[in-house]
Amino acid sequence: MTIAAAGQHSMARLWWRWPAGIVVLAATVFAGTCIGETAIPLSVVVQTLANKVLGAAYPLDPIDMGIVWNYRLPRALVAASCGAGLALSGLVLQSLLRNALADPYLLGISAGASTGAVTVTIAGIGGGAVSMSLGAFAGALTAFLLVALLARAAGGGVSARGTGQIILAGIAGSQLFNALTSFIITKSANAEQARGIMFWLLGNLSGVRWPDVTLAVPVAAIGLIACVWYARALDAFAFGAESAASLGIPVRTVQTVLIGLTALVTAVMVSIVGSIGFVGLVIPHAARFVVGVRHGRLVPATALTGAAFLIAADVLSRTMIPGQVLPIGVITALVGAPAFALILLRGRRRP
């Protein structure tokens, strides 16, 4: 096979993968809708979807229909958006900062979100007019802006040293906001509230309904489109920001747009479902082991893996212990860590 043919071949395969990915995603969402603590026959799920989407009129138990349509489907869709969004955010940060340990919570976003959430629920700021999600979102953005300002003031930017400053500023920001959260909890919360906050911090999809879907899906889609658009720019960062600049990448613009979007996507996801660890850090690495490091393939693969992984984790969190819902963050780490260990061991064979 000639070199030219090889290149052409991989491009052709790439385009073929998009519809395949969408089919897999739809199948995963469907599986997430079918499986749950209450056993609902497959035919009922399909008929419910037909009733709601295609306007069919199958006679069904309204409770079953409610569980499928108002509870499970939005949950699966938000889990998919959230998994894809967090995984892409992690991928972007790992590529731009050239740091394998970068994840979306590195920018202080998760810490800021929890501070925002406890400020609203426990300290009672906003007088009940502000929801916990809104508080978390405001906290996340505040923390990110502080971290970004600090990184900039410390000389963060194009140089190799600059990317280090963002990471250090993120660590400082995270520590500060985590301490604030603990401070507020120990000062004001009763045992019941502390438990509730604990549960939220570990991630929780129980409260998800359709309005959350209309927020999460577009945000994840915007993140995906931006990453696909900038796939070549992300490739060009392989040898560092200076090398990217010499390849014609407007480094500052790309960094600002992508890191800003990462912050936005993460803040929205955290405000809906709490902070779910592990996805943003590990899914990009897992995807890299499978499809390689070129972002043209890596971006869709990461989004798809993240979406499927979080739907599966959510299903497990609902069904693992009958009658009890586990925090999804516990599942992602409990299942994800050994799975990732396997991938690491397998990847050792590759040079």
Add this chain to the structure above:
Amino acid sequence: MILQARNLGWRVGRTQIVGGVDLAVHEGETLGLVGPNGSGKSTLLRLLSGILKPTAGEVAVEGQQLGALPRRLAAQKIAYLEQQADTGEAITVRDAVELGRTPWLTPLQPWSHEDDRIVAEVLADADLHGFEKRYWATLSGGEKQRVHLARALAQRPRILLLDEPTNHLDVRHQLSILKLVAALPVTSIVALHDLNQALTCDRVGVMAGGRLVALGAPEEVLDVERIAEVFGVRASIVVDPADGARIFRLDHIR
């Protein structure tokens, strides 16, 4: 003048790294830059490439202000090969060389047959045939250097800025790469350590203390007095009886 620098300077805080450089590069020539460590060769190349914004003076490419040119257009004209660019990513040689096509591609103008042809050509030019599928981490220093060169060539630039391209290379590849660069129909500015290699350039610039202290034909610029002054070594010129070529023999000044 394809590339022109006027009163070019760069400082960090109070430390002047490069200052007062006036340089006009002719189309098609190969300009060697020599100078001791820390004389500002690399910084000058980065300023000329546009990656580093000068704190004084300006650079013009084909009559256009480099600072005002979008990065993408600048990278279509100028390729810059930096020293010691490394990566932890598991990328293959072909992936790395394909990156050179980045300035010519947009999401709406994707990879084409033409790009495949150019990549195949530069892989052959850099003597990397058979290396396409090798992972970056498995390459030797010299092989990495040749991949970087291939990547710079894949940009199909008008101007090639090379920062010590012969570093890490074995003798055969040193010669073949310099010959390749000289034969290419592009303008190149090459930072070199080997004074004998500098003798083969069309013109040579000598950097010392951040300034361009001499510029001209190699045999005029690289005389024994200047080498003693700039590098602190004693040079004697040996003539090869086979073809009359001049060679430096260098020694410590005691």
